Amino acid sequence: MRIEKSRTLYEKLNILSDAAKYDVACTSSGTDRRGSGRGVGNCIAPGICHSFSADGRCISLLKILFSNDCVFDCKYCINRVSNDVERASFTPEEVCRLTIEFYRRNYIEGLFLSSGVLRTPAYTAELLYETLYKLRTEYHFEGYIHVKLIPGAPGELIEKTGYLADRVSVNLELPTAESLRLLAPHKTRQRILAPMRQVQLARTENKNELTLYRSAPRFVPAGQSTQMIIGATPENDYQIISVAESLYRKFELKRVFYSAFVQVNEDPLLPVLPGGPPLLREHRLYQADWLLRYYDFRADELLSERHPNFNVFLDPKCDWALSHLETFPVEVSRADYRTLLRVPGIGPRSAQRIVRARRMGTLDYDTLRRTGVVLKRAVYFITCNGRQMYPLKLDEDFILRNLLQDGKRGIPTETATYRQMSLFDDVRFADTCGLTG
Amino acid sequence: MIIFECEDSADGIFTAVYDAWASRLGHRNVRLQTRALRTRELFAEYCEVCPDGGKAEKVARTIRRRMGEESYEMIYRAAMARDDEKADSIYRVVVLGLSPQISEREAADVIWQLTDPAVCHVFELARRVWHEAHRYMGFVRFRELENGVLFSEIDAEANVLPLLGDHFADRFPNENFMICDHGHAACLVHRAAGPWCLLLDTEPDGALRHQMSANEQEMQQLWCGFCSSISIRERENARLQQQFWPLRFRKWMTENPDFR
Numbered sequence: 241m242r243i244e245k246s247r248t249l250y251e252k253l254n255i256l257s258d259a260a261k262y263d264v265a266c267t268s269s270g271t272d273r274r275g276s277g278r279g280v281g282n283c284i285a286p287g288i289c290h291s292f293s294a295d296g297r298c299i300s301l302l303k304i305l306f307s308n309d310c311v312f313d314c315k316y317c318i319n320r321v322s323n324d325v326e327r328a329s330f331t332p333e334e335v336c337r338l339t340i341e342f343y344r345r346n347y348i349e350g351l352f353l354s355s356g357v358l359r360t361p362a363y364t365a366e367l368l369y370e371t372l373y374k375l376r377t378e379y380h381f382e383g384y385i386h387v388k389l390i391p392g393a394p395g396e397l398i399e400k401t402g403y404l405a406d407r408v409s410v411n412l413e414l415p416t417a418e419s420l421r422l423l424a425p426h427k428t429r430q431r432i433l434a435p436m437r438q439v440q441l442a443r444t445e446n447k448n449e450l451t452l453y454r455s456a457p458r459f460v461p462a463g464q465s466t467q468m469i470i471g472a473t474p475e476n477d478y479q480i481i482s483v484a485e486s487l488y489r490k491f492e493l494k495r496v497f498y499s500a501f502v503q504v505n506e507d508p509l510l511p512v513l514p515g516g517p518p519l520l521r522e523h524r525l526y527q528a529d530w531l532l533r534y535y536d537f538r539a540d541e542l543l544s545e546r547h548p549n550f551n552v553f554l555d556p557k558c559d560w561a562l563s564h565l566e567t568f569p570v571e572v573s574r575a576d577y578r579t580l581l582r583v584p585g586i587g588p589r590s591a592q593r594i595v596r597a598r599r600m601g602t603l604d605y606d607t608l609r610r611t612g613v614v615l616k617r618a619v620y621f622i623t624c625n626g627r628q629m630y631p632l633k634l635d636e637d638f639i640l641r642n643l644l645q646d647g648k649r650g651i652p653t654e655t656a657t658y659r660q661m662s663l664f665d666d667v668r669f670a671d672t673c674g675l676t677g
Numbered sequence: 678m679i680i681f682e683c684e685d686s687a688d689g690i691f692t693a694v695y696d697a698w699a700s701r702l703g704h705r706n707v708r709l710q711t712r713a714l715r716t717r718e719l720f721a722e723y724c725e726v727c728p729d730g731g732k733a734e735k736v737a738r739t740i741r742r743r744m745g746e747e748s749y750e751m752i753y754r755a756a757m758a759r760d761d762e763k764a765d766s767i768y769r770v771v772v773l774g775l776s777p778q779i780s781e782r783e784a785a786d787v788i789w790q791l792t793d794p795a796v797c798h799v800f801e802l803a804r805r806v807w808h809e810a811h812r813y814m815g816f817v818r819f820r821e822l823e824n825g826v827l828f829s830e831i832d833a834e835a836n837v838l839p840l841l842g843d844h845f846a847d848r849f850p851n852e853n854f855m856i857c858d859h860g861h862a863a864c865l866v867h868r869a870a871g872p873w874c875l876l877l878d879t880e881p882d883g884a885l886r887h888q889m890s891a892n893e894q895e896m897q898q899l900w901c902g903f904c905s906s907i908s909i910r911e912r913e914n915a916r917l918q919q920q921f922w923p924l925r926f927r928k929w930m931t932e933n934p935d936f937r
Contacts, residue, residue, distance in 0.1 A: 253899055258906040277850045277870075284844075289921070290815040291932055293908035296917025300815075303907060341896050344827065344852065345819040346845075347931070383848075502911050517911050593791070601792035610797050 247328055253338065255328045259308040259319050260354055262504075263411075263467070264497040268300045268349035268384045270462030271406050279380030281343060281350070283406065283462075288349050301352035301386060302342055306330055306368060310356025314413070314424040316472050318504040319356045329358065332371040336379050343383055350384030350406070351375070357390060365393030365401070372404040384462075389439070391431045398435055399442060399459075407462040407494070410435050412487075415480045419473035423509060436491050439464050443492070463494035470525060471501040471518040472510060476548040478539070481528050485539040488532065498525045524550040531556055534588050535581050558584045558643060561621055562636055568621045569634060573603050585618030605629050617643065678706060680718070683726040683764060685711040687756045687839070690764045691733035693726040694771055700724075704772050709764035736771070744774040745785040752788075754810075755802035757836040763802055769795035809833060810840040816926045817841070817856060820897070821890040827854035828886055830929045838865045842873040857881050897931050904932040 247255075269287030289298040307329035308319040318325060339351045353371065358364045368387060375381045386407040389398055402408055410432055414420045417429035439460060446459035466487065470480065484496040500517035503510060528550065531537040535557070542556050543549070551559045561568065561584050570583050572594055580591040593611040597603065603624055609615050619629045620639045632638075679702055683693035690711070697707045708721075717723065741749045752767055773796065774787040790796045819827035827849070831837075838858050845854065846867050856865040857880075864881060867873040927933040 250895075250899060250902060254902050254906050257903050261907050261909055275847045275850055280849060280851065282848050284814075286811075288811070288815040291904060291930070292918045292922040293904060294915065294918055295908045295910075295912035296914040296921065297908075297912075298921065299904065299907060302903070338899065341892075342900060344849065345821070345896065345900075345931070346815075346817050346829070347900050349815075500912075502909060519912065593789075596786070596789040597791040600786060600790035603792065607791050607797065610801060611791060 249334060249338075252328045252330060252334070253304070255326050256305045256308060256330060257303060259325075259356075260303045260305045260352070262318065262499065262502065263303060263352070263354055263388075264499045265386065265409060265465055265467060265495065266298055266300045266303055266352065267465075267495065268386075270494055271384070273382065273461070275382055279382045280340065281381055281383030283350075283382075283384050290346070290348055300349045301384065302339055302348045302350070303352040304330070304335070304338075304354075306335065306353060306355035306371065307358045307364070308356045309358050311359065312357050312424070312426040314427070315505065315507045315509050316423055316469060316501065320505070323505065330371075332367070332374050335371050336375045336381075339375060339383075340379050340381060343381070348383075350386070351381075352386045354388035355390065361390045361392035362394055362397070365390045365397045369397055369401045369404070372401060376404050386462075389435045391427060391435060393435070395435075395438060398438055402439060402442060402460045403457050405460060407465060408439055408460050409465040409467070412466045412468045412483075412496075414473055415468050415475045415483045416473070419475065423472065433491075436464065436466070436493075440491050463492070465493055465495040465497060467497035467499055469501050470498050470522050471513065477521070477525065477528075477550050478543040478545065478548040480525060481532070481539045481543060484529060485532055496529060498522050498529070520552060521550070524552075524556060528556045536578060537582075553644060554640075555584075557582075558617065562640060565634055565636060569623045569628070570621060571623050571626065572608065573598050573625055583618055583621045585614035585616065585621075587612070678708060678718075678721045679724055680708045680710050680721050681724050681726050682710050682712050684728045685713070686728065686836075687737075687753055688730060688733040689726065689728040690756050690767055691736040692729045693764060694768050695729075695732040695736050696724070696726050697768060698772075704769075707768075709768045711761070711764050713761065739775065740771060743781070743784050744771075744787060748774065748785060748788040751803040752799060754806045754840065755799040757839065758802040758806045759834050759836075760802055762798065766795040766798040766802075769793075770799050806835040806837070807840070809835050810837040812926065813837050813841060814844055816922075816930060817845075818929060818931045819854060820931070821893045822886065823888040823890050824885070825853065825890065827852055828881070829854070829856045831856060831858050832860045832925075832928060833858050834860065836861050836863070838863055838875060841865060842867075842875070846873045855881065901932050 267287050269285060271283045272285040273283040275282040287300060289300050291299040293299055308325070309327045309329055310319045311321055313320045313322050335353065342348045343350070353368060355364050355368060358367065372385060372387060385405045386409065387401060387405045389401070389408050389410045391410060412432060413424055413427065420427060420429055442459050449456045450458065468480070487493045487496055500519050500522040501513065502517045503513060528542055531542065532539065542560060550556055554562070561582070570579055572580065577591055577595055580586050580594060581588065590612040594603065594608070597607065597611060605615065605624055608624065615629065620632055620634070679700070681693045681697045683689040690709070693709050697709060700707065737749065740752060752770060755763055755767060770787065773793065774784050788796060788800065791800060813831060813833060817829050817831060819829045822828050838856060838861070841856065842865055845856070851869045852867070853869050854867050858864070862878050862880065864876045864879050865873060866876055930936060
């Protein structure tokens with residue numbers, strides 16, 4: 241039996257933002273749109289962070305569920321039907337009012353609207369559409385909107401919603417179909433991928449249309465994203481990153497988000513993680529994800545069946561560089577852009593700057609530092625005009641040892657010195673053996 | 678050595694660039710400096726420069742035409758920085774870009790000649806200023822006053838207001854709003870459906886800015902509630918939060934517990 245009481249807006253916002261906090265994406269990036277001058281709002285391609293919550297995550301969008309009154313029973317979710325939690329639902333007016341009032345005060349960059357499944361997927365999707373329609377046409381909101389598509393919602397609703405939103409996403413939830421069957425009995429892989437494919441096709445079609453008619457309405461201009469939970473099921477990093485890679489390739493996703501599993505429910509099917517959520521693992525996956533999207537790496541370069549998980553102590557790029565020392569050192573004044581990108585400590589921005597700056601003059605280490613190269617990591621892997629910054633050995637153990645030391649000191653502790661070979665216990669060597677093994 | 682002392686603004690610096698150039702003393706014999714309380718040099722002659730809109734406009738137009746929009750943007754941003762050497766660095770960059778020895782195409786790339794100390798300095802300043810302006814695009818907090826004006830206060834290091842004007846005017850075309858920068862005693866003012874403008878050396882009305890509109894209190898409460906409920910307890914990490922959201926930005930922000 242359900243006892244319902246009317247709630248104030250404050251209570252609703254508390255319940256429904258609390259319920260939405262496990263959704264990861266809070267980016268407002270991907271689209272540039274100037275205001276029309278009649279409404280309120282615009283969009284900036286790099287996105288803007290407006291605040292940071294106590295867990296250090298950015299608050300950019302008003303992230304809320306429309307309702308947490310869900311009929312599904314996903315094992316990992318706080319809002320599953322078998323949980324006894326406070327339930328609440330917004331009305332479309334309330335969401336619009338909150339969004340506009342927050343936006344006017346520059347609290348937020350836009351709205352992130354998700355929802356539990358209220359009655360049926362179609363009913364929920366209809367409500368989300370209605371909210372967006374009201375916000376765009378009645379309140380003339382021109383800021384960023386990210387909306388979750390409800391798997392199983394009818395296709396025409398998805399299409400209509402896509403013309404109002406900037407970004408849509410469908411949660412993949414778990415990396416493999418098998419895990420999904422186990423932990424989310426009401427969802428299937430196929431029902432999740434179907435709307436994703438639909439959005440992809442509609443976007444391609446819309447792009448063609450836009451080349452013909454520049455003022456045609458835009459369909460999901462900031463692209464689609466997805467997220468999966470890390471550490472609730474036994475997949476290894478290689479599987480996860482391969483899934484992400486194929487999503488980028490085959491579904492043209494803009495982002496894949498990873499969320500470290502936070503145990504909110506007691507369930508025999510869920511793992512117990514005494515050390516808290518696997519945050520470091522999540523961090524490594526994000527780093528690898530950037531390597532896939534911006535650094536031209538492939539998943540099978542970073543990991544393999546034999547070496548299926550990321551090194552906890554080193555970021556994936558350093559890890560890759562250490563196992564491919566034959567490609568180093570790289571000469572920064574001559575190497576092409578792609579080669580530069582593979583050097584630890586050099587990112588897309590600094591690589592571009594190097595390429596432009598070296599046309600105008602001779603580079604030196606000071607200039608490199610000023611272009612944004614992290615020399616702390618890069619020194620081991622580069623030469624500038626044929627010279628290293630310090631005489632350093634291109635030796636795996638040596639570099640590893642120095643990278644792992646907290647790089648507070650400017651100059652690596654040990655430049656190329658010679659030491660007496662010893663058959664036994666070299667102290668410094670002993671502690672790195674454990675790490676690489 | 679002649680030192681041209683100018684006002685700390687884009688107009689002031691550009692006027693000094695014009696005067697220094699027109700003085701025909703030779704680029705090596707002049708230096709530019711923004712007016713500030715600092716000890717004067719003994720063996721230098723000082724020359725006061727009054728900001729002149731016409732001269733500044735000419736310099737700006739020449740930079741744009743010869744060195745391109747990208748270079749102009751960077752130089753302008755660097756002129757907004759809080760830095761003692763900026764005026765001279767800007768002058769050196771302009772001299773480099775307008776030198777008759779280089780072609781049109783090379784002039785546009787001068788700003789990338791990072792091996793030159795002056796260019797590098799301007800480049801770094803521009804980056805730093807833009808970074809701060811971008812942060813303020815997110816960290817500015819408006820509160821609705823009784824008369825419907827959206828009012829906000831900041832205390833910025835660089836003079837970011839001119840860089841924020843276009844952004845906020847485009848975002849809130851039909852609002853009356855005002856951003857007051859205490860660090861520079863300047864206000865950015867926008868009237869609904871009109872252009873924005875800067876008021877220098879003004880302080881907003883003391884009493885008026887504390888009279889809130891009827892639902893301002895409620896909205897502030899809702900926002901603070903949202904900010905605390907959106908955080909995941911298992912992941913809390915105050916150091917990470919502070920890294921992204923440094924304390925110096927928080928003073929005027931609604932969700933800062935010390936604000937009210």
